[in-house]
Amino acid sequence: RGFPDIFQHPSAGRSELDPRRVAVRxxxxxxxxxxxxxIEELGLxxxxxxxxxxxxxxxxxxxxxxxxxxxxxxxxxxxxTIDRLEASDLVEWAAPSYxxxxxxxxxGTPVPADVTVFAVNPTRLYVRSQAVxxxxxxxxxxxxxxxxxxxxxxxxxxxxxRAGTSISAAQALSESLGARDAATASAVxxxxxxxxxxxxxxxxxxxALRDCSPPAGEFTPDDPRFGLQWGLQRIxxxxxxxxxxxxxxxxxxxxxxxxxxxxPDLDLYPQSWNASTDTPDGSPTGNHGTACAGIxxxxxxxxxxxxxxxxxxxxxxxxxxxxxxxDIAEGLYFAADNGARVVSMSFGxxxxxxxDLIRDALQYAHDKGLLLVAASHNFxxxxxxxxxxxxxxxxxxxxNRSDERKxxxxxxxxPGWGANYGPDLDVVxxxxxxxxxxxLGVAGYDxxxxxxxxxxxxxxxxxxxxxxxxxxxLRPDFDGVAVRNLIESTCDKISPALYSYGNVATKPSxxxxxEVGYGRVNAERALLAACAAGGGxxxxxDCGGCGGRCEEPTPPQCRGPRPVPWLPFDRCQYFYESxxxxxxxxxxGRLEIRVTYEHCLRLLGxxxxxxxxxxxxxxxxTFSIYEFDRYRRVRAAEERMSxxxxxxxxxxxxxxxxxxxxxxxxxxxxxxxxxxxxTSVSAGGGLAGFFGAPQVRGEFGVATETSLASGASVRxxxxxxxxxxxxxxxxxxxxxxxxxxxxxxxEHREATRRTFRNDNHCHAVTYFVRRVxxxxxxxxxxxxxxxxxxxxPWRSIDDLSEEAERLVRRYCDVLPKRHSEARDRRQIxxxxxxxxxxxxxxxxxxxxxxxxxxxxxxxxEARLRSRRACIETEQxxxxxxxxxxxxxxxxxxx
Numbered sequence: 001r002g003f004p005d006i007f008q009h010p011s012a013g014r015s016e017l018d019p020r021r022v023a024v025r026x027x028x029x030x031x032x033x034x035x036x037x038x039i040e041e042l043g044l045x046x047x048x049x050x051x052x053x054x055x056x057x058x059x060x061x062x063x064x065x066x067x068x069x070x071x072x073x074x075x076x077x078x079x080x081t082i083d084r085l086e087a088s089d090l091v092e093w094a095a096p097s098y099x100x101x102x103x104x105x106x107x108g109t110p111v112p113a114d115v116t117v118f119a120v121n122p123t124r125l126y127v128r129s130q131a132v133x134x135x136x137x138x139x140x141x142x143x144x145x146x147x148x149x150x151x152x153x154x155x156x157x158x159x160x161x162r163a164g165t166s167i168s169a170a171q172a173l174s175e176s177l178g179a180r181d182a183a184t185a186s187a188v189x190x191x192x193x194x195x196x197x198x199x200x201x202x203x204x205x206x207x208a209l210r211d212c213s214p215p216a217g218e219f220t221p222d223d224p225r226f227g228l229q230w231g232l233q234r235i236x237x238x239x240x241x242x243x244x245x246x247x248x249x250x251x252x253x254x255x256x257x258x259x260x261x262x263x264p265d266l267d268l269y270p271q272s273w274n275a276s277t278d279t280p281d282g283s284p285t286g287n288h289g290t291a292c293a294g295i296x297x298x299x300x301x302x303x304x305x306x307x308x309x310x311x312x313x314x315x316x317x318x319x320x321x322x323x324x325x326x327d328i329a330e331g332l333y334f335a336a337d338n339g340a341r342v343v344s345m346s347f348g349x350x351x352x353x354x355x356d357l358i359r360d361a362l363q364y365a366h367d368k369g370l371l372l373v374a375a376s377h378n379f380x381x382x383x384x385x386x387x388x389x390x391x392x393x394x395x396x397x398x399x400n401r402s403d404e405r406k407x408x409x410x411x412x413x414x415p416g417w418g419a420n421y422g423p424d425l426d427v428v429x430x431x432x433x434x435x436x437x438x439x440l441g442v443a444g445y446d447x448x449x450x451x452x453x454x455x456x457x458x459x460x461x462x463x464x465x466x467x468x469x470x471x472x473x474l475r476p477d478f479d480g481v482a483v484r485n486l487i488e489s490t491c492d493k494i495s496p497a498l499y500s501y502g503n504v505a506t507k508p509s510x511x512x513x514x515e516v517g518y519g520r521v522n523a524e525r526a527l528l529a530a531c532a533a534g535g536g537x538x539x540x541x542d543c544g545g546c547g548g549r550c551e552e553p554t555p556p557q558c559r560g561p562r563p564v565p566w567l568p569f570d571r572c573q574y575f576y577e578s579x580x581x582x583x584x585x586x587x588x589g590r591l592e593i594r595v596t597y598e599h600c601l602r603l604l605g606x607x608x609x610x611x612x613x614x615x616x617x618x619x620x621x622t623f624s625i626y627e628f629d630r631y632r633r634v635r636a637a638e639e640r641m642s643x644x645x646x647x648x649x650x651x652x653x654x655x656x657x658x659x660x661x662x663x664x665x666x667x668x669x670x671x672x673x674x675x676x677x678x679t680s681v682s683a684g685g686g687l688a689g690f691f692g693a694p695q696v697r698g699e700f701g702v703a704t705e706t707s708l709a710s711g712a713s714v715r716x717x718x719x720x721x722x723x724x725x726x727x728x729x730x731x732x733x734x735x736x737x738x739x740x741x742x743x744x745x746x747e748h749r750e751a752t753r754r755t756f757r758n759d760n761h762c763h764a765v766t767y768f769v770r771r772v773x774x775x776x777x778x779x780x781x782x783x784x785x786x787x788x789x790x791x792x793p794w795r796s797i798d799d800l801s802e803e804a805e806r807l808v809r810r811y812c813d814v815l816p817k818r819h820s821e822a823r824d825r826r827q828i829x830x831x832x833x834x835x836x837x838x839x840x841x842x843x844x845x846x847x848x849x850x851x852x853x854x855x856x857x858x859x860x861e862a863r864l865r866s867r868r869a870c871i872e873t874e875q876x877x878x879x880x881x882x883x884x885x886x887x888x889x890x891x892x893x894x
Contacts, residue, residue, distance in 0.1 A: 002164035012100025019096035023119035063285040065321030117195035118352035122165040130810035131187035198347035200375035201458040215242035221301035231430030240523035246312030247473035253335035256289030258319030272317040275327035282317025294437030295462035309466025325353035332361035344465035345374040346458035348385025369479035375457035380418030398431025403494040425517040429463035491519030572600040589790020609773035617758035718780035718822040779823040
C-alpha cells in the first residue's frame with residue numbers, strides 16, 4: 001500500500017511504522033451501531049493505551065469522526081484488514097500508526113511513549129504554491145487538486161493522492177523538487193493526527209458595565225450552580241463583574257471538538273467551522289469543546305446552569321474531527337479572519353504535528369492582535385506541550401483549592417495527576433472540580449446538560465481566555481499583547497512560602513516561578529489595571545484618600561497633587577540587529593537572506609515613579625530630604641565599592657543571552673561587556689551601536705524557530721526588542737537599588753538637602769517621596785535586506801543575479817518590506833537617580849479638642865474681620881457712586 005517502514009517527520013523526527021493500531025476516518029453521517037458492527041466483523045476493537053501507559057493522564061484521540069482500532073492481542077494488522085476497512089462505505093480512509101521521537105521534548109524529560117504515536121492522512125498532502133509554480137503546475141508532477149477540500153492554509157495547495165499514500169507521494173515530490181528547483185522538503189506537508197488526545201483534560205473524579213472604581217462588593221448571579229464554581233470566586237470574577245461583564249462584540253474562538261450549538265446556556269457566534277470537513281458547522285465531534293466554552297461564556301444571571309467568566313461574550317465554535325495539525329492551523333486562520341479577539345486552546349502535543357504549519361498560523365493570528373491562550377497539559381512534567389510552549393501564546397498551568405500547583409500526590413480530590421510546568425509557563429488558574437456546560441441529554445460527560453467536575457489544564461485555560469474577553473470588553477482598543485501583559489502582571493503570588501518568585505531575564509511581566517509562573521490570575525486586579533491605563537470610559541479616579549481604604553471616590557480636598565509635568569526630549573537611542581535566514585541549498589552553497597533592523601528607544605519624558613517612602617510631620621515638626629546622584633565619589637578607601645550600572649550595557653548583555661534561560665550566561669556576558677568602554681560593545685548579541693550607524697565586527701545571525709514569514713516579521717522583532725528593553729530596565733533598577741557606599745562628603749550632602757517644616761497649627765502633613773522615572777517608547781524599522789549564496793559577499797536585495805532573482809521571488813510574499821516600521825504599545829520606564837516629593841495635608845486626621853476649638857475661633861474671627869472689611873469696602877464704593885451723581889446734578893443745574 002506504500003506505507004514506508006521509516007520516514008522523517010518534521011517534528012516527530014525518525015518515525016517507524018507500528019501497525020498494531022490503525023486510525024479509521026469515518027464518513028460523515030456514519031451510524032454508531034454500524035461502525036461497531038464493522039469493527040467486530042473484522043476481529044478488531046477500539047484501541048487502548050499500552051500497559052506501561054496506564055496512568056490517569058492520557059486518553060485516546062477518539063471523536064465521532066475518528067476511531068483508533070487494534071486486535072485484542074495487539075498483534076500487527078495486515079494490509080488485507082486495512083483494505084477491507086477502506087472498502088466499507090462507512091470508511092473514508094484507514095492508516096496504520098507510526099512512533100516518533102519528538103524534537104520538542106527536552107533531554108531527560110520522560111515523555112509517555114504513547115504520546116509519540118501518530119498517523120498520517122494517506123489521501124491528502126499540501127504543497128507550497130511557489131513550489132507548484134516552479135514545477136509547472138500540479139499536472140506536471142502527475143498530481144491533482146483535492147476536489148473535496150480547497151486548502152484554507154495561505155500559500156499552500158491541497159493535493160488529492162490517488163495512488164499509494166501521501167507519505168510516498170510527498171517523498172517523490174520532494175525528490176523531484178530538489179532535483180529540478182533545489183527547493184527544500186518544507187515545500188511539501190503532510191496531515192498528521194495524534195494517537196493520544198491533545199485535549200488537556202484530567203481524569204474524571206466522579207450587558208457590560210464599565211464602573212472603574214474599586215468594587216465595594218461582589219455580583220452574585222442567580223445561576224443555580226454558581227455556588228459550586230469555586231474557581232470563579234478564587235480568581236475574583238464576582239468582583240470583576242462589578243466593573244465589566246462580557247460584551248457581545250467580543251468573540252472568543254474555541255478550537256476543540258466543537259460546541260453544542262443549541263445549548264440554552266451558551267451564546268454562540270453566528271459563524272462556526274469544522275476544519276476536518278471544511279463546512280460551516282461547529283457542532284460537537286466530542287464532549288470536550290462544550291465544557292471549555294461554558295467556562296468562558298455561559299450566560300450570566302439567567303437562572304440557568306452555570307455562569308461564564310465572560311458571560312455575555314460570543315463563542316466561536318471551531319471543530320476538528322481528527323485533531324490533525326492542518327485542522328489546528330486552519331482553525332487559527334479562521335478565527336483571525338472572522339472577528340475573534342481571543343483563541344482558547346485546551347490541548348497540546350509533544351510531537352506528531354508539523355509545528356511549522358501551526359507556527360505560521362499562530363504568527364498570523366498574533367499579528368492581527370488576537371490573544372492566544374493554550375494549556376500546558378497534565379503530565380506533571382517540567383515541559384509544556386505545543387502550542388503552549390510557543391512564545392506567542394499564554395501558557396496556562398493549573399492550581400488547586402490550596403493555591404498550589406496541581407501535582408501528583410497533592411491534597412486535592414484528584415491526587416493522581418499533575419499540571420505541567422517549567423520555563424514556558426506563564427500563569428495558573430483553577431483546574432479541577434469545575435462546573436460547566438455539557439452536551440445535551442446523554443451525549444456528554446454526564447446525563448443532563450451540565451457536568452460538575454470538568455478538570456485539567458483544559459479547565460484552567462478557558463478561565464484565562466474568559467479573563468481576556470473581559471479585558472477586551474473593557475478596553476476594545478487594546479491588542480493581544482497589551483491584554484497579555486495585564487493578565488501576567490496582575491497575578492496573585494500564591495503560596496509564597498512554597499514558591500520563590502524572582503526576576504527572570506526572559507519573563508518581562510514581573511517576578512516568576514517555574515511551578516506557577518507569574519502566579520494565579522486575578523480578574524479584579526487585571527481590570528483595575530486596565531482602568532488605570534486610562535482612556536475613554538475606562539478612565540479611573542484615584543482612590544487612596546486620607547488614610548484607610550476608600551470605597552467612594554476620594555474627595556478633592558483629600559487628594560494629592562497631580563504628577564509634576566516634565567518636558568520631553570525628542571531623540572532616539574539606536575540599536576541595530578541582524579537576522580540571517582537559511583533558505584534553499586544550491587550547488588554553490590545555501591541561499592541566505594539577512595535582514596537588518598534599526599531599533600529606536602525614544603525618550604518621551606519623565607514621570608513620578610514608585611513610592612520610596614512616606615513621612616508625616618505633626619504641627620511644628622521639621623525634616624530633611626536629600627536628593628543626590630547615586631554615583632557618589634567615594635573617598636574612604638575602606639568603603640570603596642561601586643557599581644557602574646548602564647542601561648545600554650544591560651540591554652546588550654540581555655540580547656546576547658536572550659535565547660537562553662540561563663542566569664549564569666547573562667551574568668558572564670554582562671561582566672564581559674562592563675570590562676570595556678560603552679563605545680566598544682560588540683554586536684555579538686544582535687544589538688550594536690548607540691547613536692548613529694552600527695560599528696559591528698564580523699556578523700551576527702539568529703537561528704529562528706519559525707519560518708521566514710514569522711521570524712522576519714518586523715512586528716515580532718519589535719515586540720522582542722521591547723521585551724528585552726523592559727527586562728533590562730528592571731535589571732538596571734535592581735542594581736541601582738544596591739547601597740554603593742555609606743560615605744558621602746559633607747559638601748555634597750548639604751548641597752542636595754531640602755528642609756521642610758509643618759507650620760499648620762492643627763493638621764499633620766504627609767510627604768510622599770518618589771523616584772523619578774524616564775519613560776521610553778520603542779519602535780523598529782527594517783533598515784536593509786541582503787542576500788548571498790554560499791560564502792559570497794552580501795549584496796543588496798535590489799542587486800539580484802538572474803538565478804538569485806528567480807529563487808528570491810518565491811519568498812517575496814513573506815519577506816518584510818524595506819523601511820517598514822512597527823511601534824510597540826508598551827512603555828519602558830527606567831529609574832533615574834533623582835527623587836521627587838509631594839505633600840498632602842492630612843485633613844482626615846483629628847486635632848486635640850482644645851487646639852481644634854482655638855483654631856475654629858481664630859478662623860471665625862478671621863472670617864468676621866474679612867466680612868467687616870468687605871462691608872466697609874462696599875459702603876465706600878456706594879458713597880463714591882453717590883458723590884458722583886450729586887456732582888453731576890449740580891453741573892446740570894448750573
